[in-house]
Amino acid sequence: MELINAVQHSLRYTEDDAGITELLPSYRVDMRHAKENEKFFNAGLVSDWSNLTWKEAGKPYEVKIAAKSKREYERENGEMSVKASWEYFNRSFHEWFVKDVPDELTQSKRELKQHLSRFRFSEVKEALGETVRLSLWNYAHRIEDGVWDPRGKRALFEGLDVHKPRILFLGAAEGYEAMQLYAMYPGGEIVMADYDEFCKTDRFGHFPDTYPFLGTNPQTGHMKVWYKDQMNITFLVEDIRNLQFGKEFDIVLSVGLLEHFPDELKHEALDWHRKFLKPGGYVIMTTPRLQLKSKLFYTIMADIMNHTYRELMDIRQMGLYVYEGGFEILRHGFIKVHNGIVAKPR
Structure with a gap:
């Protein structure tokens, strides 16, 4: 571990390095601009969400293979709580990032x-x-850099009408996407919220300080490379339901959150996105795509990934949940392994 950190923390990239990509021992540095087939694909599958029905869209694919540690825990202790499931997942998943x-x-x-x-x-x-x-x-x-997918995420986030935005990241984990947003729209504030302290101390706490986020120089409008320690970030260890904010954020973000709620609870998760949003603010959500390689990934990596309720959706299914949750969908499409939606409350 010490050797990995020494290698990964010995490099700082600058604007002169734009266009390069480099494989480090545990992740890829990618400072290239997206090629046409690597951008956010604005699917445009649905022109009028009010006309789409669940009969047409079908229901998401539920991932039912559980991790071995979850099965062992439940044999001895009964059903694993949602919080314990996330704690097991975060620790297991983080081991692979390092x-x-x-x-x-x-x-x-x-x-x-x-x-x-x-x-x-x-x-x-x-x-x-x-x-x-x-x-x-x-x-x-x-x-493939499919988990972080910097080029795809930048393409998903581009074109927002915000200036020095306050960004709230729900279920933040290591906080990757909020940091990419900050780099693109600098000068505001990120508030990350996750109820597992391990996310603050380890997943975010040990996120490499030398990972470069391509963004904007607010003084010149030209490209600038941003780093985690240059950003205004507050990490709250708190249940989302207990957050004491009003409608004060320009962007409310979640990545891989909605698919962890069965249908009877999805409305609550969607309400969290609306609850803290300023009038005119943006909601950005992603979920894992329903595709063959995603099914394969969650099958082979079951012991690492499958501690919580989980679904794979296509973009129509995700969009229908969001629309029925009271949002106007501005953009919908997908990147490498995620669906993406930019929306505003109706």
């Missing part, structure tokens, strides 16, 4: 070879599973 992936992949393949030579089936099965998970994570997060 891995030296090439090194661990090499070690995993070496161990698999040793187990094969001894013909111990249980060891072979375990080592093979770890090798497959590492290979998939390496492809999804480092090679």
Whole structure:
């Protein structure tokens, strides 16, 4: 871990590095502008949301394979609470963000070879599973950069009519998307809210200080590279339901939040986005896309990912929830592995 941090914290990128991409041991630095096929794809599938029905859209795909640790916990303690589910998920997921992936992949393949030579089936099965998970994570997060997806996220966030916005990030985790928004629309404030303290201390706390966010220089209007420690960020460890804000934010953001609520609770999650928004403010939401490679990812990575209720949606399904929740949808479409919606309350 210390070696990884030393490598990843020894570099600072500048505007002169625009256009480069570089693989570090646990993530990709990508300072390229989006190609046409890597931008937010404004699907435009629905011109009038009031005419779309659930019969046409169909229901989301529910991910039902649970993590081994969740199953073991529930055998001993009964049903895992929602808060405990998130705590298990955050710790498990964070371990993968800080891995030296090439090194661990090499070690995993070496161990698999040793187990094969001894013909111990249980060891072979375990080592093979770890090798497959590492290979998939390496492809999804480092090679494709599908989790953070900076070019796609910038394309999703572009064109907002805001100046020095106050940004509220609901269920913030490591806070990536709010930091990208701040870089693009600098000078305001980010408030991150998550009820798991581990997100503040580790997921956000250990997010690399040298990760570059491409954004804007407010003095010149030209490109500027921003870093986490240059941003005005407050991280609140709090249940969203207990936040003591009024309608005071220009942007309310959530990433991968809506799909964790069954239908009978989605209206509550959508109300949180409206509750804290200034008149004329923007709501931005993403959810994981319903596609074959997403189903494969959540199957192979089940022990890391599947501690909570989770759905995969297509953009029509996501949009219909948002529309029925009382929002006017300004843009809807998708990026690499996420649906994206920009909306305002009706």
